Amino acid sequence: MIEVEAHNLLQSFLRSRRVSVETSPGKASWPHYLTMARLVARALRLGRSALIQTGVAPVSHHHSYRFSYLIPVLIWSEPALIVAPQWLLTELQQEEIPQLFDSQALDSHLDKSIIRGEVWPAESNFDGVLLTTPEEWLSDRLGGEGRFPANIPTIIDGVDDLEAWTRQQLTACIQPQDWTQLLQQLPQHTDIIRSAKILLTQAIFQRPANPYHCHLLDQHEQGILEQFYHDLFEVEASAIAGVNDSLTPEYRERWSQFWHQWQAEEQLRWVKVNRHQGTFSLYCSPANVSSSLSEIWPHQPVVLIGGALDLEKTAPTYRQLVGLEEITCVKFSPDRNSQLIQLYLPSGLPLPNTPKFQGALIEEIRGLLSIGASIEGLTVLLIEDTPLRTQIGAVFAGELGSRVQVETTKVDGRGILVAGWEFWRQHQGILPPPHLLAIATLPLPSLEHPLVAGRVGYYKQNHLDWFRLYLLPTALNELQRAVAPVRDSQGIVALFDSRVLHRSYGEQVLAALSPMARIDYLDTTWLSR
Numbered sequence: 429m430i431e432v433e434a435h436n437l438l439q440s441f442l443r444s445r446r447v448s449v450e451t452s453p454g455k456a457s458w459p460h461y462l463t464m465a466r467l468v469a470r471a472l473r474l475g476r477s478a479l480i481q482t483g484v485a486p487v488s489h490h491h492s493y494r495f496s497y498l499i500p501v502l503i504w505s506e507p508a509l510i511v512a513p514q515w516l517l518t519e520l521q522q523e524e525i526p527q528l529f530d531s532q533a534l535d536s537h538l539d540k541s542i543i544r545g546e547v548w549p550a551e552s553n554f555d556g557v558l559l560t561t562p563e564e565w566l567s568d569r570l571g572g573e574g575r576f577p578a579n580i581p582t583i584i585d586g587v588d589d590l591e592a593w594t595r596q597q598l599t600a601c602i603q604p605q606d607w608t609q610l611l612q613q614l615p616q617h618t619d620i621i622r623s624a625k626i627l628l629t630q631a632i633f634q635r636p637a638n639p640y641h642c643h644l645l646d647q648h649e650q651g652i653l654e655q656f657y658h659d660l661f662e663v664e665a666s667a668i669a670g671v672n673d674s675l676t677p678e679y680r681e682r683w684s685q686f687w688h689q690w691q692a693e694e695q696l697r698w699v700k701v702n703r704h705q706g707t708f709s710l711y712c713s714p715a716n717v718s719s720s721l722s723e724i725w726p727h728q729p730v731v732l733i734g735g736a737l738d739l740e741k742t743a744p745t746y747r748q749l750v751g752l753e754e755i756t757c758v759k760f761s762p763d764r765n766s767q768l769i770q771l772y773l774p775s776g777l778p779l780p781n782t783p784k785f786q787g788a789l790i791e792e793i794r795g796l797l798s799i800g801a802s803i804e805g806l807t808v809l810l811i812e813d814t815p816l817r818t819q820i821g822a823v824f825a826g827e828l829g830s831r832v833q834v835e836t837t838k839v840d841g842r843g844i845l846v847a848g849w850e851f852w853r854q855h856q857g858i859l860p861p862p863h864l865l866a867i868a869t870l871p872l873p874s875l876e877h878p879l880v881a882g883r884v885g886y887y888k889q890n891h892l893d894w895f896r897l898y899l900l901p902t903a904l905n906e907l908q909r910a911v912a913p914v915r916d917s918q919g920i921v922a923l924f925d926s927r928v929l930h931r932s933y934g935e936q937v938l939a940a941l942s943p944m945a946r947i948d949y950l951d952t953t954w955l956s957r
Contacts, residue, residue: 845862
């Protein structure tokens with residue numbers, strides 16, 4: 429069976445690379461290569477979908493679980509599809525796949541063609557592997573474009589971001605330049621277009637500014653848009669024909685797509701505002717993507733691979749989020765020997781939403797930095813609140829000079845990086861693994877953000893537990909991804925959010941950080957190791 433062949437070939441390859449299931453000198457070992465390879469091979473042979481949590485972030489510096497699905501796919505007798513982000517496809521083509529084909533241990537076993545593209549090859553007998561991006565694959569599946577045939581076994585890597593990918597594909601947008609093009613292409617309707625644009629501008633810019641530069645459209649603003657669309661496109665059949673004939677296909681499709689999305693149920697209708705330029709962009713995006721995704725899973729067997737998707741093995745919350753029925757689920761935990769972190773979780777700190785928190789946070793960070801002042805290695809301070817991040821950056825830059833940098837990748841070996849969660853997520857793959865990661869507060873989405881409030885409103889309207897199904901899973905996923913590089917260096921995580929100690933969900937936060945050794949006082953031996 430393919431499971432046996434994949435197991436034997438991967439084992440030979442790992443031994444030849446001196447990355448076996450036993451500990452290898454000079455490099456951390458991931459103990460689940462062979463198990464995962466058999467699971468993927470079984471999914472290919474039976475045509476059954478599977479969900480695998482590797483416990484390893486795709487950007488991990490020391491582990492490439494991707495060998496575990498590449499070998500089964502490359503020895504599979506039929507065609508296959510690999511879906512992964514652009515950067516990951518590049519790594520596959522430039523690093524992992526060449527290593528496999530250059531290996532003497534796999535000589536003569538791998539002869540499958542591998543191509544990268546946005547459409548399935550035209551030749552009818554293609555039995556190779558096609559690499560494509562989530563944007564292309566989801567665009568095809570959600571839009572029924574027919575660029576990829578059904579029933580092709582599909583490996584999707586990095587599904588931690590599947591919900592975000594899908595929401596992006598299902599979001600329709602009208603940019604400022606689209607109004608300009610509409611005026612140029614429909615001069616006979618200038619009055620209708622300008623009137624709607626002026627009314628919208630007045631209504632939107634009367635709203636108070638917020639740090640997120642966006643807000644949900646209220647009923648008045650939605651009414652202006654609906655009246656505009658009615659006056660321009662729906663007044664009478666002759667007007668519809670005239671408008672459609674005058675618009676170029678690109679802009680006809682753009683406005684049609686936007687209005688189609690607008691009329692769908694359970695939509696977030698919102699606007700992003702650029703007050704400096706006096707412009708705005710309109711958006712429609714689904715509050716929930718599970719219903720859309722549930723329609724595409726029956727069309728092909730899929731193996732979905734993510735790092736940390738759910739605390740439970742069967743991933744019930746994640747599967748509900750992405751519309752997955754009961755499927756084979758496997759969860760690998762980080763290896764305690766090679767990926768254990770030291771967790772400093774002090775007790776007695778003020779809660780984050782109290783006035784005393786900022787001063788206590790600065791003192792705690794100062795104590796950590798002073799103890800580890802002579803230690804080589806990157807220190808990262810994760811602070812989401814923008815004013816607080818700026819202030820802490822200024823405080824410690826005044827004390828420690830140019831070692832302290834705010835949201836930049838240009839940091840030296842003993843640098844201190846002050847960053848928000850999004851910056852760290854986007855750049856942690858190109859920065860060295862930190863020996864110390866200090867976290868000010870849990871990455872719970874803020875209810876002050878209009879889009880977060882909109883999604884919470886959706887859960888409330890449907891009588892769903894918005895904290896358990898949305899806020900907490902989002903925070904735990906973000907937390908585990910942020911901590912993953914620290915596991916590579918077996919470093920220290922300092923968490924200053926005392927809600928972990930006083931809220932019922934604290935145990936889930938600690939479970940997400942496992943394996944770890946926890947302490948509530950500053951142990952100088954940790955930082956001097």
